[in-house]
Amino acid sequence: MNWSFVIANAITLACIYGTLAIGISITWSSLGLINMAYGFIFALSGYGAWLAAQYISANGFVVMGAGILTGAIGGMLVCALAFIPIHDKPNFTVRGMIATLAVSLVGNQALLWYFGPRAKSLPPLFGSSQTSIFGVVMTADKIGAVVSSVVLLSAVLLWMRSSRRGLEIRAMMMNPHAAAIVGIGVRRTGFYVMALTGGLAGLASVLLSQTYYVGPFSGITPMVKGLSVALCGGLGSVFGAVIAAALLGINEAMTSVVFGGQYVLITQFALIILILLIRPRGIAGILDKAREA
Amino acid sequence: MTTTWKNPVSAFDPEKPVEEVVTNDYLSPQSQWDATRSYNVPTPPVGRLRYYHKWAGHGDKLWHRLRYWPTRRRVLDISGGYNSKTLRRQKTIEDKRPIWWILSLLALAIAPFFIPENQQNALLTAGAVFGIYAAINLCWMLIIGTAGIYSLATYAVVGAAAYGSAYLSIHMGLPWWAMPLVGSVIGLVFGVIIAIPATRLEGFYYALLTLGLVELCRVYVIQSREFGSATGGLYGADSYIPQDWPQHAQLLLGYYAGLVLMILGLFLFRFVNGKRLGRVLRMAPEKREAFAEATGVNYRAARIQVFLISSLALGFIGGFYSAHFRGAAPSLFSFDTMLLSLAMLVIGGLGRAEGAVLGTLIVVFIDRVLVDWGPMRFVLIGTLMLLVVLFLRGGLFGIKEQFRAWRDKKKSENRSSRAEKGGEMLPEEATETENKDIIYFRRFDKMQRDFLKKLITPEIIEEHRKRPLGQHSEALERVLTYFRRQPQNDKYAITVIEPFKSYRLVALSGTRGVAPRLVEDKIYGSPDEAYHALFLRRVQDLLEA
Structure with missing residues (x-):
């Protein structure tokens, strides 16, 4: 078992799943929507990036930009279909979740119908060089994935801290009713949030496609992993998601070294269940009233 | 002047x-x-008229009611009374649902004899699948609707029982009649394991966790060699369908077995949802748990009880599944199976047995009979599900109620737009006043x-x-x-x-x-x-x- 390879892999995956988890977390805490269509947005932006690579240019920035842009558009689509019509209706949380599941069903099947079941692969974005950092051999795509996800996530978090729109989103996260009272448009902010989180999904999709392929159902497993990370960190907490991503990454690396690769999911869920039994609202979640949408 | x-x-x-x-x-x-008299503002009809057909006569017969074991329920809820104008005796059937149930079950029972020859195979196979899925959905409806636990791990239980019983049947020669029983034991064990986090977690945390559990099962089954990672499933289990029968007879037997399974599921739903446990849980709906607890309702225990009963039943269905299909496939654990099943529940309406059955019928029909449509049939199902969630509050069976609420709203709007000051009676008051003078x-x-x-x-x-x-x-x-x-x-x-x-x-x-x-x-x-x-x-x- 190659330690350095496992650690590099774990860090990369942790960064990518952390990106997804933060998107899910922000959506839940600001809109009260569990976005089950995240897998669909993920697959859609993979196809967007693939189309861009096919027809525009295989340049890394173009492909990544196209992926992020498609993800943002997909997020806005989901918002228009599943958030805008029912966000003020009774029983929104359940209905919203089911609506996003329906969007995911329709979207995935439409992707299958349009692009066919064959998986597509994206061109390598970061070249194929290798460097050694502290004795750990990192390939360029892993370094690129880690660096770009960290940079873009920091940019997003910085934007949320310092800009007017970010202030609105944070206000919605704290208290949606009070935010609506002081004049923050719920629907408009919904579009910002969904575009932002969709963009994050697009980024994760492009980065993960360096290792895996783009397919109509390729988004399901990353979504489940992202959900578990978000859940484990505490829905609504960015900080918790980061800690949880790191924890699960370490767990994944340790398990594959100690027990073997096929036990990763088992130990992962055992860990998640353990964490949730100790802290039912996740690592950084406050055991208080849940967000009432 | x-x-x-x-x-x-x-x-x-x-x-x-x-x-x-x-x-x-x-x-x-x-x-x-x-x-x-010439006051002619447009006046839409206002009032509260609800039409029940009145049957003639009542009397001694009304007191000799047929009650069915083991409940004290009557087959039909009939009330007797007198017409307030003519003073004639009359009977009213308060709840006609049993009649509809019996008619639809009869229709399902005789349906195989009216299927055209060239579609026998497709429709009978779809019918058997419908029976099994309807039973699964009824149990799931107990968990989601009655117990209010948002568990998405239903198919984890069914799949585990199916895989377990198929494995035992293949390697230890378990006969087909023992498979559902072994399946129930596996289901109960799985139910206990899944129920442990349910005592601490709430709502969506639990839903997401169970989603992860299903994914875990899927990945495990796909990777595990004993469970047929190479053959794409575990096949070769014993079946209740004798293989030396002609194909049509095999299909018919499968169809009726599925139907019987569904009826068993309906009875389970009735006895859990309609009796003590269901009553207790109806006292403690979401966000009113504190009140229920204060009145002495131990809703946590009731929820776990319902969950375990449903898990047992799901395990039984899982065993039946592997006895029906002679094995189990990893598609049981796939995200799409869960989604389709959820679509069945949502389209019919959460919380009611008829919703689960009708939703299953619709979705299985689209999924299994319109096979030529390819992926478009899932798009159709998803669109149906989306429309139902966006526009209906309680699925297809909630339409009546929602329409009545909407009509009442419109009526009261009309009433308030034409209400005049000065002590005239409002229309509803008027219809309910005995003294019309x-x-x-x-x-x-x-x-x-x-x-x-x-x-x-x-x-x-x-x-x-x-x-x-x-x-x-x-x-x-x-x-x-x-x-x-x-x-x-x-x-x-x-x-x-x-x-x-x-x-x-x-x-x-x-x-x-x-x-x-x-x-x-x-x-x-x-x-x-x-x-x-x-x-x-x-x-x-x-x-x-």
Whole structure:
């Protein structure tokens, strides 16, 4: 078992799943929507990036930009279909979740119908060089994935801290009713949030496609992993998601070294269940009233 | 607009000049009637009519009710009574759902004999799948609807039981009749394991966790060699369908076995949801748990109980599944299976058995019969699900209720847009008042007041001021007659403080023994002044009402 390879892999995956988890977390805490269509947005932006690579240019920035842009558009689509019509209706949380599941069903099947079941692969974005950092051999795509996800996530978090729109989103996260009272448009902010989180999904999709392929159902497993990370960190907490991503990454690396690769999911869920039994609202979640949408 | 009125009584005293007073023109009371009748604002129908067919006769028969074991329920909820108008005896069937259930089950039972020859295979296979999925969905409905636990791990339990029993059947020669029993044990064990986090986690945390569990099962089964990672499933288990039968007979047996499984699922749903556990849990809906707990309802224990019972049943169905299909496939754990099943529940309506069955019928039909459509059939299912979630509150079976609520809303909007002031009864009040005279009296009274309001002019007030008592002009006389006719409570009166010197206005209490109350502080020096003040007060009340 190659330690350095496992650690590099774990860090990369942790960064990518952390990106997804933060998107899910922000959506839940600001809109009260569990976005089950995240897998669909993920697959859609993979196809967007693939189309861009096919027809525009295989340049890394173009492909990544196209992926992020498609993800943002997909997020806005989901918002228009599943958030805008029912966000003020009774029983929104359940209905919203089911609506996003329906969007995911329709979207995935439409992707299958349009692009066919064959998986597509994206061109390598970061070249194929290798460097050694502290004795750990990192390939360029892993370094690129880690660096770009960290940079873009920091940019997003910085934007949320310092800009007017970010202030609105944070206000919605704290208290949606009070935010609506002081004049923050719920629907408009919904579009910002969904575009932002969709963009994050697009980024994760492009980065993960360096290792895996783009397919109509390729988004399901990353979504489940992202959900578990978000859940484990505490829905609504960015900080918790980061800690949880790191924890699960370490767990994944340790398990594959100690027990073997096929036990990763088992130990992962055992860990998640353990964490949730100790802290039912996740690592950084406050055991208080849940967000009432 | 004014005319002079000559007092006809003046003729009895020819020495005095004829008394002449300026008063209103004659206004016919008919004018008010015509105005009311010609009132033609668009008036949409308002009222609360609910039609139940009334069956003739009741009596001794009503007391000999057929009740079915082990409950004390009647087959049909029939109430007897009398028609309030004709006093004829009548019966009403309060709840017709049993009739619909029996008819639909009969239709399902005889359906195989009416299928065209060339579609026998497809439809009978789909029918068996429908039975199995309907049973699974009924159990899941118990978990989501009755227990209120958002568990998405239903297929983890079913799949585990299916895989476990198939594995035992292949490697240890378990006969087909033991597979559902072994499956139930596996299901119960899995249920206990899955239920542990449910005691701590709430709502969506639990839903997401169970979603992860299903994914875990799927990945494990795909990777594990014993569970057929190479062959794409575990096949070769014993089956209740004898392989030496002709194919049509095999399909028929599978169809009826699926149907029997569904009926067992329905009975389970009935006995859990409709009896003690269901009642207890209906007391503790979401966000009102604290109240239920305060009243002594142990809803946590009830929820876990329902969860375990459903897990046991799901395990049974899992064993049946592997006995039906001679094995199990990893597609049981796939995200799409869960999604389709959720679509079945949502389309029919969460929380009701008929919703689960109808939703399953629709989705299985689209999924298994319209195979030629390819991926478009999933798009159709998803669109259906999306539309139902966006527009319906309780699925297809909630349409009636939602439509009634919407109609009531529209009615009350119409009512408020045409409601008039002045004491007329609102339509709903009117339909529920026993004494219909009151309605007509109030309507008449309102018309009369509207008419009298037109008669109040400065001329007749001046006439009254000059001579409060005695013969008056026609208009003033009508007004005064109306005032005198009013009921005793809160009627104005004059009290004498000192004869010929000071008078005050009071209002009668209307109750014997209760003194009148003072209306104002003013003291009048003569009876006529007091009479006129009292008149003005009544006029004011009339105009304000």
